[in-house]
Amino acid sequence: MNYTESEVMEYIEEEDAKFIRLAFRDAFGVQKNISVMPSEIHKAFRDGIPINARVIRGFEGSDEATLYLRPDPSTLSVLPWRPESGRVLRMFCDVCTVDGKPFEADTRNILRRAVEEAKEAGVDFKFGSEMEFYLFKTDDEAKPTKIPYDEAGYMDIAPLDRGENIRREICLIIEEMGLTPERSHHERGPGQNEIDFHYGKPLKAADQMTTFKMVVATVADRNGLYADFSPMPIADKPGNGYHINIFAQDKDGNDVVKYAAAGILSKIKDITIFLNPTDASYNRFGTGTAPDKVNWTSTGSSGLMHINQVSGQTKVELRSPDALSNPYLAYALLIHAGLYGIKNKISLPDEVSDEVNMLPKSRKEAMKIAKESEFIQSILPKTIVDKYIS
Numbered sequence: 001m002n003y004t005e006s007e008v009m010e011y012i013e014e015e016d017a018k019f020i021r022l023a024f025r026d027a028f029g030v031q032k033n034i035s036v037m038p039s040e041i042h043k044a045f046r047d048g049i050p051i052n053a054r055v056i057r058g059f060e061g062s063d064e065a066t067l068y069l070r071p072d073p074s075t076l077s078v079l080p081w082r083p084e085s086g087r088v089l090r091m092f093c094d095v096c097t098v099d100g101k102p103f104e105a106d107t108r109n110i111l112r113r114a115v116e117e118a119k120e121a122g123v124d125f126k127f128g129s130e131m132e133f134y135l136f137k138t139d140d141e142a143k144p145t146k147i148p149y150d151e152a153g154y155m156d157i158a159p160l161d162r163g164e165n166i167r168r169e170i171c172l173i174i175e176e177m178g179l180t181p182e183r184s185h186h187e188r189g190p191g192q193n194e195i196d197f198h199y200g201k202p203l204k205a206a207d208q209m210t211t212f213k214m215v216v217a218t219v220a221d222r223n224g225l226y227a228d229f230s231p232m233p234i235a236d237k238p239g240n241g242y243h244i245n246i247f248a249q250d251k252d253g254n255d256v257v258k259y260a261a262a263g264i265l266s267k268i269k270d271i272t273i274f275l276n277p278t279d280a281s282y283n284r285f286g287t288g289t290a291p292d293k294v295n296w297t298s299t300g301s302s303g304l305m306h307i308n309q310v311s312g313q314t315k316v317e318l319r320s321p322d323a324l325s326n327p328y329l330a331y332a333l334l335i336h337a338g339l340y341g342i343k344n345k346i347s348l349p350d351e352v353s354d355e356v357n358m359l360p361k362s363r364k365e366a367m368k369i370a371k372e373s374e375f376i377q378s379i380l381p382k383t384i385v386d387k388y389i390s
Helices: 007-014 037-046 107-120 163-174 202-221 259-274 279-284 326-343 365-369 383-388
Strands: 017-025 031-035 051-052 067-072 087-096 123-138 144-148 181-186 190-198 226-229 242-250 303-312 313-318
Touching: 007 037, 007 144, 007 181, 007 365, 017 067, 017 144, 031 037, 031 051, 037 051, 037 190, 067 144, 087 107, 107 163, 107 202, 107 279, 107 326, 123 163, 123 326, 144 226, 163 181, 163 190, 163 202, 181 326, 190 202, 226 259, 242 259, 242 326, 259 303, 259 313, 259 326, 259 365, 259 383, 365 383
Parallel strands: 017 087
Antiparallel strands: 017 031, 051 067, 067 087, 123 144, 123 190, 123 226, 123 242, 181 190, 242 313, 303 313
């Protein structure tokens, strides 16, 4: 539900809310927050709540030591696992400078600018997601182990699939928070799970992924488990992917996603370090069904892109990203690369090609490509680029 500022104030009073979490993200998409009392919300909307910029990853290069969080009232939700009396609310925030201007290294602002550029070009983007994670047991001190919660396989059922009730609890909580999960099932690895989401507007879709990871981690912890989103939690088992479904339509309602897909394929090496930010990300490439080539397929499951027709709609699925990426940066870069393909009417390469074009084989290689990329330099502020290539 899209609340206004006045509706937020009414909701706080009606629901007897005692704490409001103001959430934001660092450069790598890790959620941070500060809790304020209801009496501070007017100030938050008017002036912002100050934070120490120099201790947030990606914000260290700010000219100002203090930045300000301004809540987006449309993102208001209740944290359902908190008490009914004295409820805890959460709003996502935009990070601003003292004069109220958007902070250039706030990745939510970077995505918003990309959406505005797409709107000016007459293109509507939406993103869906399929995110995988492992559930591991914890020891007597509640520290995570590498013992999977079960030994089930792809789409197995209970009792072999012990994660069924965990996934159900996650989906119900997410729905209570106003989000819409589409499907959930056990994945190929022991203790590995997947929950998928419908297409959504880019900013909402990115907020949704941030919320999703928080809910998964919380529900797992409440059940004495640990949720692991890393690319290769177990060396010899399937890795965790973050498959992104891409929708693009022009102002006349024409499907232009194939042009967008071609643009993304042409820029994928430039943006890989932002989609796959850790050393372990590159260990995942080429294992199981994870891609390692720059290609597309209409039938196979191991291509970088899966492109096919479903009910007259072109479906494009990008399969290289992993869940340690920042969804705000990922979607922003995919929009820019997609616009590049649409504006230049780039055609997809042949589905089957003798030319072997590989994704970067290491984080070091991906960093070098991004550092030399004019495309990246034209989109992202230097503070963000430096953080990823350092």
